[in-house]
Amino acid sequence: MLICLYEEERQYLYTGDLVYMGCLYAFYPTTDPILYMKSIKKVKQLPIRRLFPAHHSLKIPVNFPDEIEKGFEQLMLEGKLVQGNGVFEFEHFKIHI
Known part of the structure; x- marks a missing residue:
């Protein structure tokens, strides 16, 4: 389970392990890659002025979830x-499934 916290007044999203630059891990037996994707879609609906990830750089653009x-x-x-398919590289991140 991934947890994000949203500070509505400031429109800050504390993304925890959901959104960050680096390798996103969706390969654990308890992680469903499709639910991970749905969580990304859900946080994108929030008005966000600043993202605070739990890992790596704090300087990530607010459109990074896109x-x-x-x-x-x-x-x-x-x-x-589908879990077990490997690591896929994109411009600013990887997805390990």
């Missing part, structure tokens, strides 16, 4: 959004 969503959607279209 980039991650496109990566997950590409893998889904290619039939690769």
